[in-house]
Amino acid sequence: MHFPPRGPIYATYYTALAGIAVPVNLVAIVILSRGKCGLSRCITWYLVSMAVTDLLVILTAVILNRIPAIFFPGSFLSITPVCSFSIALIYASRDSSVWLTVAFTVDRFVAICCLKLKTKYCVTKMAAVIIGTISSLGCLKSVPWYFIHEPMYVIDNVPWYCRLKNLRYTSPAWRAFDWFDRILTPCLPFLLIILLNALTVRHILAASRARRRLRCHSNAEDHSDPEVESRRKSIILLFAISGAFILLWMTYVVQFLYERLTNNYQILGFTDPKFILQESANMFQLLSCCTNTFIYAVTQRKFREELKNLVKHPLSRLVKLIQQ
Template structure:
């Protein structure tokens, strides 16, 4: 019996995403940690947090859950305790990735539009506190995920596998958690990103008009360093935000149409349109964890320079090793 096309796509797509996503995010973390990209310390904290969350998504959500657990169903990863921990971490990782993106958007809004507040908020200490608080809240918020699954088999008094707990998802707390999770990971982030970006654009347009009038010569505006810095900042901000929304949009729509529970209970054939839509949404939302390294490479010249230096380093090291021998 032939495998459904969607399963074949998953078997090809997830290994490729892992192969490119892991080294890309590792390289991003290494480059940002060096602090040579000309970024402020608070921006670096948020970008490092996003890269770390994306790395964990690729490693745990994609590699451990979608690849190893799928291809090696009898490994220790399939023990119920391990399986439930992996499922819990898949939710935590995605939540952190989403809300670090929101916090980065809010930080840029404050830096550009709230001149008095930015000196208190846009600091390394404040950004570290924000990232730590978000991580703690996400860990606490997803504790119900441990109770959302139960063992699938009992072999030699050992629990194996994970399946959705019908008792949990049919209960009032279970349904409330589902809808709260949907709002937390989709609608609240979407609305906040759109709101902050809209206010940021308005503030930049007003500031640029005022600056142009003060300078009195529009032709010189192109050489204005402050305007150029704002332009670069807003390009990166919008690219990160818009790409995030587009890649998560399919998942958001499928989540609403299937009300999530249909996907959790789903045990039918893999040609069902609802299942295909849900899996396609998963493809795209996980692809968002590879987007930021690409965006930094395209929009940040100093990041590209550091990336080129990193790529050249092994070739520079070879002559030294050969010379020492």
């Protein structure tokens, strides 16, 4: 994340990612904020906050870090204090994005499996508190990353580029912080999401069997159950978001475990397999910041309708202007 590679593959990938991720996240923010997608206000708050943090990840990690390093090396963004601040922002937005996904998973688990707690937890006020807390803690945890970098060159008393200090690998405190950072994001979210989804599935299957038995005993007509249909839509959205997160962060987890188990941090060049694994992990991780909007479009009918209206409105206005 600190030394973006150069080459046509990386240049094309990060340019395309920025060109896709920025508009799709903006579209998601606009559509969800209008509150016409048939989702509760609590869910809407989580989804909007996730779209905002995903957009911030793209802005900080791709537009302010990757693309300038590839196309404009030696720009103002390469000065060491600016570079260090940019890296701290990347970690802050990344951690917030990941833990908001966990918060959304917890909210859906409580709403489906803990009916007594639902009335107190799954409300807009609680969602706002949780979103604010996660964002604040994400910013606070990223502060040490600003101080762990040193300049690669000093030209005319101006420090250039960011390089990790040797303290990063020799200090027990920094090694402990590095383990804490990687466990907190994304290892612990991995475990929480998998565990909560498994418990949610078990609860839904048990509840569905019980409802089918009750409907059979009451000789209900053979038509769709609104409660089951509502749960089905909710669980599809939950599993799609959680599944995409796990798949796209898996390489990052593998890279972290390989690096720590082998205790080998040296990278010999852009063709080094360790560098390719590391960069692939970063590429997949950043790709996760533009998948949620496509998930909404595939799984939510009302979101698709709002998206069509959003596209049709400016086109209809343009046609009227041409006719006039």
